[in-house]
Amino acid sequence: MTEKEKAFREALIACVEKAMFFARSLAKNTADAEDLVQEALIKAMSNWDAFDEGTNLQAWLNRIIRNTFLDKMKRHEEIKTETVGEDTFKLEQETKPSAEGVIRTNEVHEFMFTRMPETERSVVLLWAEGYSYEEIASDLGISRSNAGVVLCRARKRLFDHFGAAAGNPT
Amino acid sequence: MNGKIDLPLLNEMAAIDGEHPFDEIEAEALAAESGGKIDPVDVTNINAEQVFATTAAWKNALRLPEIETAAAHRLKALVNNFEAVSPEGSDSPTQVHPPGNTSFVEKIRQWFYPIVYPASGVALASSLVVLFFVGADRNSPAWDTRYAELGGSQIAEPYAISSSSEFFVRPDTQIRGGSPAEREPCTNVPSSDNAGACSDGSAAFEREILERGIADSSYVPILRATELKGVLAARVPADGLWFLIRAELAPDETTDGANPSGCKLVEALFSDSDTPPNEEAGYFLSYCPLKWSEKLRLL
Secondary structure (H helix, E strand, C coil): CCHHHHHHHHHHHHCHHHHHHHHHHHCCCHHHHHHHHHHHHHHHHHCHHHCCCCCCHHHHHHHHHHHHHHHHHHHCHHHHHHHCCCHHHCCCCCCCECCCCCCEHHHHHHHHHHHCCHHHHHHHHHHHCCCCHHHHHHHHCCCHHHHHHHHHHHHHHHHHHHHHHHCCCC | CCCCCCHHHHHHHHHHHCCCCCCCCCHHHHCCCCCCCCCCCCCCCCCHHHHHHHHHHCHHHHCCCCCCHHHHHHHHHHHHHCCCCECCCCCCCCCCCCCCCCCHHHHHHHHHCCCCCCCCCCCECCCCCCCCCCCCCCCCCCHHHHHHHHCCCCEEEECCCCCCCCEEECCCCCECCCCCCCCCCCCCCCCCCCCCCCCCCCHHHHHHHHHHHHHCCCHHHHHHHHHHCCCCEEEEHHHCEEEEEEEEECCCCCCCCCCCCCCEEEEEEECCCCCCCCCCCCEEEEECCCCCCCCEEEC
16 A cells, blocks of 8 residues: 555545534434445545545545435435335434423434435534534535525524424523 | 525524624525425525524534444444455455454354453454354255245346456454453353354354344445445455355335345355355345345345
8 A cells, every 4th residue: 555545544534423424414324324434435445546635535525425325315216215204213312302392303303304405404413513614614515605505594494394383492 | 486595694694603704605505406306495584583593502402313433433444444356366465364264153252242352542443243154065056046945036137156256355353452352262051042152053043143143234334345346256254254246136026125126136155265155055135235224134
């Protein structure tokens, strides 16, 4: 292995956690997210010489993940709709109550994975984790203003669906 | 009309979030992304403070469960241990040779007793320890004859594998900074849950091992890597395990869609052969990478 490839792999390893998080925002469960990331990592390592040094490796990897996800979606839309159901959104940990105690995590996630475009979902999930607009834009390879627009849409969509039930914030 | 997201609205959101204001909005940022499949968002007469303050208060509820660290470890190990497809011939520098004969019982115990590594300075590189057992019958009928006896899905296209076919090698598990703890010897006294048991090679016990491996989802990444490399065989030297992708399966006519399109017939064999053990008998599985769940099924 050349020094250049070794450096590439080390940089790739540093991207894994965020890549998993991004994939988790697309896939319905951790196992599918891991599948997506694994496939993307293999593609990345098989084509590492196609990567331009100095560009954003995280965004490049996330783009591969997203393209892999969209490819699967395009080919198997019918499988996705068949498997949508209660079990698909079973929480992997206990439900966390919201600040108002009304909005429920499992309901929100079900909504996000069935009624929200994947870019909105990824942006709002990154934002909920505490990423800044700049970090969201960098990880997704989009402009800050684009990230802002998508986040604005996502939050309005969530509010329209859950806002009346949750009531006004305190 | 659904209203327009403009700069003042974005900057109200930024102010509530404690972010720097936006200077401009790029034209393409406002383009619809859903192609009409998802309802567009209406921002007409939006009460910005109410929407953004309320959703900011929901952050905790929006968060996904924490990603398990084991998944991240596995993926990092994949990067560290990534190898090219092994070329034909035993003198290839990329060929990985097994460390030496490991008893069948030892392999079963690896399954029931995961290796515990010293805590300091060690990262468990991969949990892809796959255990499979096959009664290695070297005089078995051809695989398609054996599969026909199962009465499973029709074969759409058989693949040709020979002992000289290229194969993907799943490298041995790497451990950084330490060595595996000593394993306890086999006791020859099976416990009620078969833990620590020395197998008598019974079919029931073998299938139990198989089912656990499928439930653990350890096999899918190996098969995925094999496909991505464009070969039909994979070897896991640490366990003397082989996967042979025998055929493409025709979609089932049944309503439960057990075998939708894109499924493959895979045969898993436990063999110490250095080349694809094409003539040996193993266990058949259906492998459906395009399904969201139950990608692997024991047939």
